[in-house]
Amino acid sequence: xxxxxxxxxxxxxxxxxxxxxxxxxxxxxxxxxxxxxxxxxxxxxxxxxxxxxxxxxxxxxxxxxxxxxxxxxxxxxxxxxxxxxxxxxxxxxxxxxxxxxxxxxxxxxxxxxxxxxxxxxxxxxxxxxxxxxxxxxxxxxxxxxxxxxxxxxxxxxxxxxxxxxxxxxxxxxxxxxxxxxxxxxxxxxxxxxxxxxxxxxxxxxxxxxxxxxxxxxxxxxxxxxxxxxxxxxxxxxxxxxxxxxxxxxxxxxxxxxxxxxxxxxxxxxxxxxxxxxxxxxxxxxxxxxxxxxxxxxxxxxxxxxxxxxxxxxxxxxxxxxxxxxxxxxxxxxxxxxxxx
Numbered sequence: 407x408x409x410x411x412x413x414x415x416x417x418x419x420x421x422x423x424x425x426x427x428x429x430x431x432x433x434x435x436x437x438x439x440x441x442x443x444x445x446x447x448x449x450x451x452x453x454x455x456x457x458x459x460x461x462x463x464x465x466x467x468x469x470x471x472x473x474x475x476x477x478x479x480x481x482x483x484x485x486x487x488x489x490x491x492x493x494x495x496x497x498x499x500x501x502x503x504x505x506x507x508x509x510x511x512x513x514x515x516x517x518x519x520x521x522x523x524x525x526x527x528x529x530x531x532x533x534x535x536x537x538x539x540x541x542x543x544x545x546x547x548x549x550x551x552x553x554x555x556x557x558x559x560x561x562x563x564x565x566x567x568x569x570x571x572x573x574x575x576x577x578x579x580x581x582x583x584x585x586x587x588x589x590x591x592x593x594x595x596x597x598x599x600x601x602x603x604x605x606x607x608x609x610x611x612x613x614x615x616x617x618x619x620x621x622x623x624x625x626x627x628x629x630x631x632x633x634x635x636x637x638x639x640x641x642x643x644x645x646x647x648x649x650x651x652x653x654x655x656x657x658x659x660x661x662x663x664x665x666x667x668x669x670x671x672x673x674x675x676x677x678x679x680x681x682x683x684x685x686x687x688x689x690x691x692x693x694x695x696x697x698x699x700x701x702x703x704x705x706x707x708x709x710x711x712x713x714x715x716x717x718x719x720x721x722x723x724x725x726x727x728x729x730x731x732x733x734x735x736x737x738x739x740x741x742x743x744x745x746x
Contacts, residue, residue, distance in 0.1 A: 408744075409462050409524035410724040412454055418729055420454060423722045426462070429520070429528035434477035437531050439487060441469035442543035443718075444522035446727050446740040447551050447580075448669060453517055454728070465491040465515045467522030468537060468546035469744075478531045487534040488546040489522070490554075490699050491515045507558075507693040522547075523724055525744050535699060538707045548580065548713035548739035549706070550699065556584035557702045558694035559642060559664035560592075568593035570639040573629050573656055575649075577614070578605040580739045581666065583714050585642045586614055591709050594640075597632060599625045608737050612714075626655035637661060650674030654686060662687045714738030720745060 407428045412420045429438055445466035453463055468488040471481055481487075494509035506512065515521040515529070537546035560566045572589045576582050577598035589596050590613045597616040598609045606617035616632050618625045629638050637658035643650065647670025653663055654677070663686065668674075680686065694702075706712070716736040719727040720743055727740050 407525040408721065410464075410721065411461050412463065413461075415454065415456055417455070418725045418732075421463075421725045421728065423724065426524070428526050431473055431475050432528065434475040435531050436475045436528055437471055437478060437481065437487075437534055438473035438526055438528055439467070439469045439489065439534070440472045440526050441467050441522055441524060441744050443468050443547035443744065444721075444742045445547045445551070445580075446724075446731050446742065448667065448731075449551070450516060450523075451728060451731060460515075460517055460520050462520040462522075462524050463516040464522030464524070464742075465517070466547050466550050467515070467527060468543045468549075469526075471534070472526070474531070481531065481534060486537055486543070486546070488537040488541075488549055489515065489527075489529055490533040490535060490696055491550055492693060493530055493533060504695050504697055507691070507695060523721065523742060525721070525746075532696065535703060538703050541712065544715055544718055544741045544743065545713050547741055548715060549702070551693070552580040552584040552713065552739065553588075553702050553706070554694045554699050555581050555666045555691065556588050556642075557698055557705075558691045559666060559689065560585055560588050560640070561701075562694065562698060563689035563691060564640045564662045564664050566592050566594060566640060569595070571595040571597065571633055572640045572642065573597045573599070573625070573638045573653075574614075574642040575599045575620075575625070575653065576645045576669070577609045577617075578602065578734070578737045579644065579669075580713070581644055582642065583609075583612070583738055586612060587711050590614075591705075591711060597629055597638065605737055620649070624652065625649070626652040629656040633658070640664065644668070645670045646674050647671035648674060651677055651680075654680050654684075657684065657686055660685045660687075662689065664689045664691070666691050716740050718743050
């Protein structure tokens with residue numbers, strides 16, 4: 407089969423489109439999925455640049471079942487599936503309570519095990535989910551990491567309620583867009599930030615009430631102005647960096663900050679006094695559980711929300727897809743499409 411393979415950490419040239427052995431069933435609980443689409447995530451970029459534990463990148467994917475182990479039930483050959491990206495090692499408490507995201511030695515597609523930048527992938531049965539009705543393979547592949555992460559942050563951790571105000575930094579990133587869509591569907595008042603006017607315009611067309619250009623304005627000051635000096639109830643900050651402290655300054659008393667990334671820097675300065683003086687709460691997460699993934703799929707089906715697709719590249723052009731991601735020009739998911 408064809409796949410994008412890496413041999414050493416490094417730049418985009420390390421992505422090599424070549425023939426590799428097709429995956430085979432290794433246990434009675436395994437499933438082989440013929441992939442139709444995969445999506446590009448920031449974690450793919452980091453894995454390519456900094457580590458090389460898996461030979462094939464990619465956490466997000468969707469396709470059809472082509473083979474199953476003898477213990478597999480509830481699936482048929484030819485069934486469409488989208489993939490939950492992670493399996494626990496089975497030794498820690500989280501692994502035994504459907505909390506694979508808390509495993510200390512996780513097996514994540516495209517990181518510890520070969521991922522979805524390929525025509526086929528081997529996964530466990532429990533990681534195969536029927537995609538929401540009416541989703542294309544590209545839309546289904548764009549779903550797992552972004553929408554599961556946004557759901558964990560806003561719905562599970564922050565317990566977002568109708569009428570609350572949410573500030574979302576770095577709109578254009580797929581997780582930020584997913585957070586915007588979820589917040590709007592719940593009935594929240596939404597403010598988004600970016601350093602790009604076109605991305606702000608696109609977010610406003612999606613329904614965001616206000617947009618703040620971080621290259622021209624202090625977003626904390628603007629957020630307080632827009633909320634009558636009160637501050638927002640929730641900040642979604644997966645950016646980090648030097649502006650991290652401003653996210654706390656944008657919050658009202660008893661506000662919540664949620665994060666699952668640090669694209670601008672992972673060691674920002676924080677004034678801890680603001681956190682305890684204002685009774686602020688900080689939630690960090692990576693993915694969510696399989697049960698939360700079921701909730702996400704059900705929610706998207708009931709609301710009609712679909713992922714925003716920025717662009718679609720053939721698998722062979724994964725390098726171009728990575729270049730677009732790195733340039734930061736995208737608004738939504740960059741997707742790879744497989745060909746037979």
